Amino acid sequence: MATTLPASAVHSMHIASSICPNTPVGSPPPHDSQHGHIHQPTPTDARKAFASAIFLTTQYQAYTPPASPSSSQINDISTTLPKESIIPLELNVEPPASATVISPTVEVECQVRARIPTIAGGEMFLYSYKNSQDTKEHMAIVYGSDIRSRSLDRPRPGETALDRIVRGAYQGDRLPQLINDETQAASLESISPYLMPYAMLPRHDLQAYHSPPLVRIHSECYTGETVHSARCDCGEQLDRAMELMQAEGRGIIVYLRQEGRGIGLTEKLKAYNLQDLGFDTVNANLLLGHGADERQYGIAAAILRDLVSDGSEPPQIRLLTNNPDKIEQLEKHGLKVGKRVPMVPRSWTPDPSGKQTPKHKEMDRYLEVKIRRMRHLLDSPVQDG
Numbered sequence: 001m002a003t004t005l006p007a008s009a010v011h012s013m014h015i016a017s018s019i020c021p022n023t024p025v026g027s028p029p030p031h032d033s034q035h036g037h038i039h040q041p042t043p044t045d046a047r048k049a050f051a052s053a054i055f056l057t058t059q060y061q062a063y064t065p066p067a068s069p070s071s072s073q074i075n076d077i078s079t080t081l082p083k084e085s086i087i088p089l090e091l092n093v094e095p096p097a098s099a100t101v102i103s104p105t106v107e108v109e110c111q112v113r114a115r116i117p118t119i120a121g122g123e124m125f126l127y128s129y130k131n132s133q134d135t136k137e138h139m140a141i142v143y144g145s146d147i148r149s150r151s152l153d154r155p156r157p158g159e160t161a162l163d164r165i166v167r168g169a170y171q172g173d174r175l176p177q178l179i180n181d182e183t184q185a186a187s188l189e190s191i192s193p194y195l196m197p198y199a200m201l202p203r204h205d206l207q208a209y210h211s212p213p214l215v216r217i218h219s220e221c222y223t224g225e226t227v228h229s230a231r232c233d234c235g236e237q238l239d240r241a242m243e244l245m246q247a248e249g250r251g252i253i254v255y256l257r258q259e260g261r262g263i264g265l266t267e268k269l270k271a272y273n274l275q276d277l278g279f280d281t282v283n284a285n286l287l288l289g290h291g292a293d294e295r296q297y298g299i300a301a302a303i304l305r306d307l308v309s310d311g312s313e314p315p316q317i318r319l320l321t322n323n324p325d326k327i328e329q330l331e332k333h334g335l336k337v338g339k340r341v342p343m344v345p346r347s348w349t350p351d352p353s354g355k356q357t358p359k360h361k362e363m364d365r366y367l368e369v370k371i372r373r374m375r376h377l378l379d380s381p382v383q384d385g
């Protein structure tokens with residue numbers, strides 16, 4: 001049965017049409033008569049179109065989405081609704097090549113480092129940083145004793161030898177077990193060999209290294225790393241980076257607190273609900289009024305400079321990534337990415353023992369969108385699903 005739409009609904013469809021030029025809805029996208037060009041879609045347009053579509057959906061079809069739609073149900077949503085009353089689930093809003101504004105140079109200072117023995121064997125050092133741009137505790141996970149923070153080792157006014165020990169600014173990889181009896185405190189004499197004066201500490205000159213260190217710049221993902229979500233590959237990427245660095249015996253993971261590509265956990269969870277309606281990861285962000293990717297890498301660049309350079313040469317690194325935005329931003333911040341080391345999803349290749357990690361439809365869809373819409377440098381064996 002044909003449905004006659006009111007004028008306001010037709011106007012809404014024009015907005016949707018301007019956002020999704022591949023999905024005809026009856027008339028061309030609005031033309032800006034004042035400036036004589038086709039109106040470019042923005043996150044605001046995307047929100048308006050979304051609101052209009054929801055309006056149309058509720059007006060012309062009493063439809064309640066299932067509580068927890070599975071991937072197959074997501075596809076079903078678009079077939080059970082009359083074509084003219086739904087927003088296209090694929091809004092081909094082109095995300096900008098890089099939505100990020102490069103901020104002026106950031107100052108960082110390492111507050112503390114501590115040795116972390118790992119369950120997998122071996123150990124690494126965790127460095128906690130403060131910076132001049134935000135109030136978050138960004139971190140570096142460091143493998144290898146030849147990589148040290150200059151700002152950590154720098155003496156602080158008025159600090160005692162114990163202060164230096166407590167913030168991890170001691171020489172070497174580990175402190176000796178000095179306190180066997182809890183009532184007996186370590187004497188300054190016994191710890192002084194670990195407090196080499198700053199001038200005598202080894203120089204952090206990258207040129208002295210045999211090869212540029214392997215580096216990953218990782219953005220926080222509570223869902224992928226802590227609750228093992230299969231919506232994204234973040235958890236396995238962090239594990240993989242740690243495995244590779246452990247095997248090489250050195251490397252740096254800069255762990256940035258930019259959850260949800262910079263929009264925060266709460267907003268990312270909202271985006272997941274939109275993704276359950278069928279919107280992809282880029283459009284879900286845009287519909288919430290965010291950029292596709294709001295991350296900046298100035299703090300990461302400053303942390304890397306602190307760890308691998310004495311300031312005389314642009315620090316050279318090998319970067320574990322598929323994301324060209326990271327490479328471009330780091331180079332704008334004065335780092336040299338000598339080599340990109342790709343991150344191949346575990347389920348795309350068998351492990352050395354020939355075992356295949358099971359595929360997750362939602363993760364593959366996420367990866368496919370990163371390739372198609374976020375310029376990620378991966379050869380995709382993924383089919384649209």
Ligand SMILES: Nc1nc2c(ncn2[C@@H]2O[C@H](COP(=O)(O)OP(=O)(O)OP(=O)(O)O)[C@@H](O)[C@H]2O)c(=O)[nH]1
Pocket residue numbers: 217218219220221222231232233234237258259260261262263268271281285320321322323326343370376
């Ligand atoms: N907004 C949003 N953020 C997501 C989503 N899935 C993962 N993230 C966040 O994306 C960030 C990781 O980004 P990715 O695009 O997976 O990877 P990348 O760091 O850009 O690129 P690689 O270096 O190749 O791994 C983390 O901050 C995650 O919390 C999602 O669906 N929506």
